[in-house]
Amino acid sequence: MPYVNIKVTREGGPGGNGPSPEEKARLIKGVTDVLVDVLGKSPATTFVVIDEVEMESWGIGGLPVPDFRKQSH
Amino acid sequence: MPYVNIKVTREGGPGGNGPSPEEKARLIKGVTDVLVDVLGKSPATTFVVIDEVEMESWGIGGLPVPDFRKQSH
Amino acid sequence: MPYVNIKVTREGGPGGNGPSPEEKARLIKGVTDVLVDVLGKSPATTFVVIDEVEMESWGIGGLPVPDFRKQSH
Amino acid sequence: MPYVNIKVTREGGPGGNGPSPEEKARLIKGVTDVLVDVLGKSPATTFVVIDEVEMESWGIGGLPVPDFRKQSH
Amino acid sequence: MPYVNIKVTREGGPGGNGPSPEEKARLIKGVTDVLVDVLGKSPATTFVVIDEVEMESWGIGGLPVPDFRKQSH
Amino acid sequence: MPYVNIKVTREGGPGGNGPSPEEKARLIKGVTDVLVDVLGKSPATTFVVIDEVEMESWGIGGLPVPDFRKQSH
Incomplete structure (x- = not known):
């Protein structure tokens, strides 16, 4: 009875x-x-539910991820 | 103080x-x-929060749900 | 294919x-x-999943809920 | 190791x-x-993940929030 | 940057x-x-976060799961 | 109308x-x-809801976090 949420x-x-x-089918x-x-x-x-999140969110x-990556370089 | 999330x-x-x-108003x-x-x-x-998830996700x-349904027929 | 989480x-x-x-059975x-x-x-x-959360959390x-209620009186 | 989800x-x-x-950067x-x-x-x-939810949801x-606000006035 | 929640x-x-x-280590x-x-x-x-949920919840x-299983037999 | 979940x-x-x-009161x-x-x-x-998760989960x-930290030293 598992429920998996992937973000x-x-x-x-x-x-x-x-x-x-x-790719989603392979994740599932x-x-x-x-x-x-x-x-x-x-x-x-x-159940497996995949959520996609905007990079800025x-x-x-x-x-935010885009700024974090710039800073890491 | 409940919080309900419907996916x-x-x-x-x-x-x-x-x-x-x-329909969302009736769910709420x-x-x-x-x-x-x-x-x-x-x-x-x-609070009641409704999330809609793409079938392929x-x-x-x-x-994925579309393939699962095809297979079930 | 719904998933409902009640906190x-x-x-x-x-x-x-x-x-x-x-009561949980009636909620479900x-x-x-x-x-x-x-x-x-x-x-x-x-699926319906019920989570219970400590008042202080x-x-x-x-x-926190206990302090909020005291303040509201 | 925290994970924060803001809706x-x-x-x-x-x-x-x-x-x-x-504003999202300031929230994060x-x-x-x-x-x-x-x-x-x-x-x-x-991790901080921000989800935006339609008012009607x-x-x-x-x-729903729009009806709730009308009623409150 | 994925976050996975398994219930x-x-x-x-x-x-x-x-x-x-x-078993949790193998899931992760x-x-x-x-x-x-x-x-x-x-x-x-x-991140992978595993939540365990009481059967009655x-x-x-x-x-509830225990009643559902009895009924299915 | 925000909902925040902190894990x-x-x-x-x-x-x-x-x-x-x-500390929870200060987080909230x-x-x-x-x-x-x-x-x-x-x-x-x-609403702010704080969930505490076992290290092994x-x-x-x-x-798992305990093994990850050992490995990082």
């Missing part, structure tokens, strides 16, 4: 604007497999 | 692209009423 | 330490019914 | 359609500073 | 009261690997 | 088992002030 910054992927449908498959393998959960009652080190 | 796939509704404002009213009826919570401090059975 | 302060209920199992039933009635969702793929008005 | 209604800001990038800086000051957390492992008092 | 019912594991520390490793493999994310900025099919 | 590892504080009530006050200062939000409708770098 990633909206970047990368084929158009640079986030994971493609194929991969994470579900981990739950099945480690805890023996049933895939039928395993994600902070690390006290800065 | 649904973005589908259905009048245009097929998710719940209408009227219905869920708030349940909190009031069962736990005696005050509506004034009950929601997984069940190890598959 | 409430850990108070009330028969022992004053949070909702009883019967009530919220699921709202999703079914308003959006036609299937109960079989509707919930803030409103810039204060 | 706000999509309103206000320079165009009336939500916080500007500068301000909240990270609080975690550092109060708990001595490291900014490098402090946020309920309070059993009503 | 599971508190059951199974060596004592029947939820995943062991070793497995899910992080999926993010690295599919999206090329850096493990250093990948998790609903499916309009029932 | 921290259960450590530190006076007994080494997480933030004290006073500090974060609410940021929302008021930056976005002009009303404290009366600003929080992963970074593909490892």
